[in-house]
Amino acid sequence: MNIYLCIAYIKTTAIQKEKFLQKKQLNFSTCRVGIGASVATQLKHFVATATERNSRLTRFGRRLSEHPLMQRKVWRMAVNAYACESMAYMTAFQMDQEDEEGLPKDCSVEAAIVKVSMCVCFAC
DSSP, X not given: OOOOOOOOOOOSOOOOGGGXXXXXXXXXXXXXXXXXXXXXXXXXXXXXXHHHHHHHOEETTEEGGGSHHHHHHHHHHHHHHHHHHHHHHHHXXXXXXXXXXXXXXXXXXHHHHHHHHHHHHHTO
16 A cells, blocks of 8 residues: 655635634644543443443343442443533534624633543543
8 A cells, every 4th residue: 555645735725704614723722622522422432331340241140230349330320421521512612602892712721621621530
C-alpha cells in the first residue's frame, strides 16, 4: 500500500464572513469537553462490559452479579458514567450560548472541572 503525502499552501483565498462558525476562538475548552464526552462514552462501555461479564462468571457457587460488592461496584460505575456524561453535555450546552455581545461564553472553568472529574470517575 503506497501512501503519498502532499502539502498544499493556500495564500490568497477569499472566505466570506458568514461562512465562519464562531466569532471567537474558544481556547482549550472545546477539547476539554470533548475529552469528557469521550471518557463518559468509555465509562458506559465499561459498565456494559462489566455487567455482561458479571452475569456470565460464577464464584463461590453464585454468579458474580448476585454478590453485593459487585452490584455496588457496577452501580457506582453507572452513576459515575451518568454524572460525567451529564456534566459534559451541560458544559457543551453552556458553550453554545452567547453573551450580551454575541460572543460565545467562556466556559474554561467548567471545562476544566469536567476534565478533572473524568479522571476521578475513571479511578473508581
